[in-house]
Amino acid sequence: MLTYLIRRAVNAVLTLLVVTLVTFGIFFMVPKITGSDPALLYIGKTADAASVEGIRTKLGLADPVIVQYGKFLKGLVAGRDYANGNDVTHCPAPCMGYSFKTDQEVFPLLMGDLPVTLSLALGAAVLWVLIGVSTGVISALRRGSLLDRAVMTGALAGVSLPIYFTGLLALSIFVYWLGWLPNADYTSFFVNPLSWASGLILPWVTLAFLFAATYARLTRANMLETLGEDYIRTARAKGLGERTVIGKHALRSGLTPLVTVFGLDLGALLGGAVLTEAVFNLRGLGYQALTAIRGNDLPVIIGVTLIAAFFIVFINLIVDVLYGFIDPRVRLG
Amino acid sequence: MSIGPEASITDERSAPTDDPAVERALEEKAIAGRSLRQIAWRRLKGDKVALAGGIVVLVLVFIAILAPVLTKLFGHPIGEFHGDKIDPTLGTPIGPWGGISREFLLGVEPVSGRDIFSRIVYGAQTSLSVAFLSAFLSTVLGVIFGLSAGYLGGWVDAVISRIMDFLLAFPQLLFAIALVSVLPDSMLGLGDRWSRVLVLVGVIGFFGWPYIGRIVRGQTLSLREREFVEAAKSLGARSPRILGRELLPNLAAPILVYTTLIIPTNILTEAALSFLGVGIPPPNPSWGGMLSDAVNFYRYDPMYMIVPGGMIFITVLAFNLFGDGLRDALDPKAR
Numbered sequence: 001m002l003t004y005l006i007r008r009a010v011n012a013v014l015t016l017l018v019v020t021l022v023t024f025g026i027f028f029m030v031p032k033i034t035g036s037d038p039a040l041l042y043i044g045k046t047a048d049a050a051s052v053e054g055i056r057t058k059l060g061l062a063d064p065v066i067v068q069y070g071k072f073l074k075g076l077v078a079g080r081d082y083a084n085g086n087d088v089t090h091c092p093a094p095c096m097g098y099s100f101k102t103d104q105e106v107f108p109l110l111m112g113d114l115p116v117t118l119s120l121a122l123g124a125a126v127l128w129v130l131i132g133v134s135t136g137v138i139s140a141l142r143r144g145s146l147l148d149r150a151v152m153t154g155a156l157a158g159v160s161l162p163i164y165f166t167g168l169l170a171l172s173i174f175v176y177w178l179g180w181l182p183n184a185d186y187t188s189f190f191v192n193p194l195s196w197a198s199g200l201i202l203p204w205v206t207l208a209f210l211f212a213a214t215y216a217r218l219t220r221a222n223m224l225e226t227l228g229e230d231y232i233r234t235a236r237a238k239g240l241g242e243r244t245v246i247g248k249h250a251l252r253s254g255l256t257p258l259v260t261v262f263g264l265d266l267g268a269l270l271g272g273a274v275l276t277e278a279v280f281n282l283r284g285l286g287y288q289a290l291t292a293i294r295g296n297d298l299p300v301i302i303g304v305t306l307i308a309a310f311f312i313v314f315i316n317l318i319v320d321v322l323y324g325f326i327d328p329r330v331r332l333g
Numbered sequence: 334m335s336i337g338p339e340a341s342i343t344d345e346r347s348a349p350t351d352d353p354a355v356e357r358a359l360e361e362k363a364i365a366g367r368s369l370r371q372i373a374w375r376r377l378k379g380d381k382v383a384l385a386g387g388i389v390v391l392v393l394v395f396i397a398i399l400a401p402v403l404t405k406l407f408g409h410p411i412g413e414f415h416g417d418k419i420d421p422t423l424g425t426p427i428g429p430w431g432g433i434s435r436e437f438l439l440g441v442e443p444v445s446g447r448d449i450f451s452r453i454v455y456g457a458q459t460s461l462s463v464a465f466l467s468a469f470l471s472t473v474l475g476v477i478f479g480l481s482a483g484y485l486g487g488w489v490d491a492v493i494s495r496i497m498d499f500l501l502a503f504p505q506l507l508f509a510i511a512l513v514s515v516l517p518d519s520m521l522g523l524g525d526r527w528s529r530v531l532v533l534v535g536v537i538g539f540f541g542w543p544y545i546g547r548i549v550r551g552q553t554l555s556l557r558e559r560e561f562v563e564a565a566k567s568l569g570a571r572s573p574r575i576l577g578r579e580l581l582p583n584l585a586a587p588i589l590v591y592t593t594l595i596i597p598t599n600i601l602t603e604a605a606l607s608f609l610g611v612g613i614p615p616p617n618p619s620w621g622g623m624l625s626d627a628v629n630f631y632r633y634d635p636m637y638m639i640v641p642g643g644m645i646f647i648t649v650l651a652f653n654l655f656g657d658g659l660r661d662a663l664d665p666k667a668r
Contacts, residue, residue, distance in 0.1 A: 018499060026512070156657075160650040162601050164608045164624055165642035168631050176632050264501075271504045275605055279628075286507075290609060293511050301511050308504035 008320045012313045019309040097299035106303040116186045117284035121269040127208035136219025158213025167279035184280035203280045226254035263319035271308020376662035383658020389651035397457040409448040425634045443630045452618035464599040470538025472592045475545025483553025497543035514611040526617040586663040597652035
């Protein structure tokens with residue numbers, strides 16, 4: 001078990017390292033392709049040549065790529081000093097540099113947006129797992145019934161509806177037409193839990209609907225496959241009650257594959273629910289990423305990509321560890 | 334590929350299907366003398382829902398191909414402004430339902446008064462060409478890498494599998510947005526519309542190949558050990574022949590199914606990128622771009638949001654229905 005854990009952890013760190021390399025490499029190439037000068041982006045077009053050169057030296061933009069990448073990695077792990085002669089700025093670890101646009105340190109800037117994305121993703125995740133898995137299980141147990149067909153039709157429609165459409169529909173119906181809900185808005189949970197929930201309920205439900213549809217289909221398919229297995233027949237044949245057969249035998253192996261999918265989905269969302277945040281105007285990581293991309297703010301783009309990759313890799317690591325406990329076969333593999 | 338919609342990255346489609354060859358052997362015992370293609374076609378014909386999906390898909394393809402003709406017959410040029418159809422103080426279309434009339438079948442755009450019908454029809458062209466071409470690219474890459482990994486094994490398999498894992502663990506949507514937004518607007522002498530289509534095809538197709546690749550690899554791994562491959566080897570067949578003539582035909586069914594099923598995902602991704610403003614550049618029409626414009630107007634003119642959103646929904650649903658039906662027809666055990 002321990003070697004399994006260590007192997008997974010090393011794997012995760014290596015993946016992250018590759019992500020930093022690819023991200024840094026590509027976005028370093030970008031200014032070359034578009035012909036823009038990062039130093040100019042940082043200081044503004046009106047600056048005189050001397051201060052542009054000053055910034056170039058200070059940010060180390062004149063160094064070879066590999067040196068810049070090395071410094072970037074060092075900054076992430078240990079922090080770094082930007083120096084031009086006597087003008088020294090210290091950027092504490094994990095240092096992702098400074099925004100070209102607002103001059104803010106990237107890491108604290110992004111950490112400020114994290115609670116929004118975290119609230120959005122976790123709230124929706126609770127909803128979609130509850131709704132998706134329960135309807136999926138019920139559908140599988142009553143295969144072919146009216147309920148099953150209704151759920152599956154709904155689910156198929158759900159997976160075909162993009163959030164940038166359902167989000168706008170939900171806003172126009174529940175906020176502007178019926179007036180049942182306030183417009184989506186983020187208030188910190190610690191300031192006012194009630195307005196935290198009421199401001200996020202619409203994004204939660206809309207996002208959860210989309211995922212619940214996929215999970216219902218997935219759960220149903222897995223459950224049906226499991227219910228067809230020999231050991232389920234054996235369990236029934238030896239006289240176990242239906243409740244025990246389903247609850248103790250079928251659910252466990254029927255739902256295990258869902259853990260992987262859930263990890264991937266949650267990880268991807270935590271790095272910024274770009275579309276949801278764009279539709280509902282929530283200032284989370286995804287919104288920040290969009291703003292940075294539109295403004296050509298390279299350090300912020302790199303920062304968001306890294307944080308997003310971190311979440312995906314981290315959650316997958318947790319899933320791998322969980323699997324080691326749930327599914328004994330994995331440990332040997 | 335699932336970088337577009339914030340929907341599940343892996344859904345039931347990526348679960349490995351059962352060995353099609355086993356399936357065929359069983360069927361042949363039951364119904365003598367029918368090929369897999371005939372059996373699948375019979376099953377598909379019986380599946381009304383899937384057929385309906387397939388018909389809608391065909392209609393959409395015709396709409397896309399005939400876009401210039403349809404616009405000429407029933408619409409107005411895509412860039413033509415119709416200020417007289419717009420309420421000058423509010424900027425919204427005159428008349429109920431977003432200005433739908435005999436002259437403007439799907440109404441007019443707020444402020445500019447452009448014909449929505451023509452823009453939807455041309456949007457179908459963009460949407461479908463991006464979706465089909467990127468699905469094709471993903472499939473070609475996925476088959477090449479999946480086959481190599483599964484058949485050659487060893488370090489080739491290790492490297493390719495690691496790359497696939499890496500791509501699947503990558504913040505794809507963010508990356509696609511960033512990448513598309515920095516690439517040049519026009520290139521290769523194409524206009525801004527078609528060069529952006531190419532860029533989208535490249536990005537969406539590239540991030541999509543691991544989904545096909547994983548399935549092809551898994552299938553190849555199990556097929557490689559089977560007797561007919563061994564027989565071919567003992568007759569002196571070389572690797573290219575075994576790959577092309579022995580393995581590939583047996584992989585045709587899953588490849589066809591999963592290619593069909595990534596098309597709707599690609600449609601959603603293209604629309605998502607256009608919605609975020611990095612897809613097809615205005616004033617060229619695209620469904621996602623229209624939805625993005627609708628954000629400013631949906632409170633006053635909901636039809637302008639419902640028409641492109643509805644089109645995306647219908648198209649994606651039709652492809653999903655057809656793809657599911659195709660999967661059931663080719664591989665009934667997967668259900």
